[in-house]
Amino acid sequence: MTRTLTSPRHRRSLRAISLATLTAVVLAGGMAATTAQAAGSTLQAAATEKGRYFGTAIAANKLSDSTYTTIANREFNMVTAENEMKIDALEPNQNQFNWTNGDRIVSWARSNGKQVRGHTLAWHSQQPGWMQNMSGTALRNAMLNHVTQVATHYRGQIHSWDVVNEAFQDGSSGARRDSNLQRTGNDWIEAAFRAARAADPNAKLCYNDYNTDDWTHAKTQAVYNLVRDFKARGVPIDCVGLQSHFNAQSPVPSNYQTTISSFAALGVDVQITELDIEGSGSAQADNYRKVVQACLAVSRCTGISVWGVRDTDSWRASGTPLLFDGNGNKKPAYTATLDTLNGGTSNPQPGGCTVAVTRSTDWSDRFNVSLAVSGSSTWRVSIQLQGGQTLQNSWNATVSGSSGTLTATPNGAGNNFGITVYKNGNTNLPTATCSTT
Numbered sequence: 510m511t512r513t514l515t516s517p518r519h520r521r522s523l524r525a526i527s528l529a530t531l532t533a534v535v536l537a538g539g540m541a542a543t544t545a546q547a548a549g550s551t552l553q554a555a556a557t558e559k560g561r562y563f564g565t566a567i568a569a570n571k572l573s574d575s576t577y578t579t580i581a582n583r584e585f586n587m588v589t590a591e592n593e594m595k596i597d598a599l600e601p602n603q604n605q606f607n608w609t610n611g612d613r614i615v616s617w618a619r620s621n622g623k624q625v626r627g628h629t630l631a632w633h634s635q636q637p638g639w640m641q642n643m644s645g646t647a648l649r650n651a652m653l654n655h656v657t658q659v660a661t662h663y664r665g666q667i668h669s670w671d672v673v674n675e676a677f678q679d680g681s682s683g684a685r686r687d688s689n690l691q692r693t694g695n696d697w698i699e700a701a702f703r704a705a706r707a708a709d710p711n712a713k714l715c716y717n718d719y720n721t722d723d724w725t726h727a728k729t730q731a732v733y734n735l736v737r738d739f740k741a742r743g744v745p746i747d748c749v750g751l752q753s754h755f756n757a758q759s760p761v762p763s764n765y766q767t768t769i770s771s772f773a774a775l776g777v778d779v780q781i782t783e784l785d786i787e788g789s790g791s792a793q794a795d796n797y798r799k800v801v802q803a804c805l806a807v808s809r810c811t812g813i814s815v816w817g818v819r820d821t822d823s824w825r826a827s828g829t830p831l832l833f834d835g836n837g838n839k840k841p842a843y844t845a846t847l848d849t850l851n852g853g854t855s856n857p858q859p860g861g862c863t864v865a866v867t868r869s870t871d872w873s874d875r876f877n878v879s880l881a882v883s884g885s886s887t888w889r890v891s892i893q894l895q896g897g898q899t900l901q902n903s904w905n906a907t908v909s910g911s912s913g914t915l916t917a918t919p920n921g922a923g924n925n926f927g928i929t930v931y932k933n934g935n936t937n938l939p940t941a942t943c944s945t946t
């Protein structure tokens with residue numbers, strides 16, 4: 510039950526349902542047509558419609574804050590403990606485990622119908638003092654005991670474990686990070702994965718890291734080579750976590766989708782595990798849109814988690830990197846994320862077409878909508894404006910109508926076109942359907 514969202518069987522059945530729906534549209538209309546999927550009104554609903562999850566990091570000491578829990582419960586269906594399942598939290602003294610706060614998060618998640626990502630079984634950081642002072646065989650055995658005890662305690666309740674976190678160096682070397690764990694021998698990572706598989710055979714096992722988003726970076730290539738080697742030798746690994754902490758020094762790379770699809774091609778899922786993007790307003794919203802688009806474009810990118818609920822909950826609070834402000838209000842980055850989840854493309858019917866709808870520039874009184882048709886070059890797109898909205902302008906297509914339903918057809922400029930819509934008080938994104946002509 511913990512793998513419901515991403516089990517191949519479930520994803521196949523989702524696809525079967527949407528194909529059946531599309532077929533009904535084709536028959537009723539007497540022509541090849543596809544419709545945009547129903548819009549989800551929360552991040553979790555919109556992601557679920559795309560066969561994915563949308564998660565957040567949760568801190569146990571905030572579960573008594575009702576503004577926090579209201580947003581978390583409404584928007585997210587995957588939970589990661591921000592600190593409560595780290596080694597120092599769970600094993601403060603050797604072989605004496607303190608499950609209190611980890612269990613609080615798991616029980617909050619389960620009682621609210623959410624799944625849990627486990628973070629993290631083995632890491633050079635946030636080790637308890639006793640472990641920091643260990644080395645050699647004693648440390649290797651202590652690490653394996655920790656992996657086994659923790660994965661056993663939570664067996665059956667974890668969707669995915671970050672088995673090993675941040676084991677590679679930054680910079681151009683592509684080498685392992687020096688740490689007490691690394692000094693126990695280069696095989697410490699695979700030893701941790703084998704112990705995790707033995708203790709909880711149903712959890713997906715992930716390698717998780719940061720600065721592994723840009724395909725050209727040595728660190729990304731090093732992780733790629735590790736995963737390829739594990740797959741070749743049968744070391745158990747199911748997923749790669751891209752932490753994806755972005756800011757001006759570490760922006761969303763233009764090749765992010767290449768990174769995701771390249772990992773996926775090795776036969777592992779990709780999860781965006783700790784997303785936060787410093788900034789504000791439409792620039793931040795654009796960056797969130799890019800990340801969501803890249804994930805939606807790769808079927809094995811199975812979910813996105815942001816690293817906290819409100820800006821004030823963030824480990825990088827001064828960079829205001831999250832989707833809700835300190836008062837719990839939705840930011841432009843939230844709207845961009847939701848719109849992009851709702852607008853993501855689905856596979857076109859043979860001979861039919863699909864249209865993806867995304868909000869681009871946003872002003873106070875109007876916004877631009879980008880429409881991208883795939884599957885055909887001879888199409889007609891029907892655009893349903895929301896109540897009150899009116900058309901100001903259009904480009905790269907012939908558009909008729911000014912309110913209510915608009916009709917767009919090609920004008921020789923290709924399959925990507927756009928419109929500017931006056932909000933007149935209604936900020937919701939128009940919907941669109943595509944049919945071939």
Ligand code: XIL
Pocket residue numbers: 591592674752783824
């Ligand atoms: C951070 C937490 O958000 C902070 O509260 C804590 O003080 C330090 O760790 N990469 C990871 C996360 O894998 O565990 C880190 O979380 C952020 C960077």
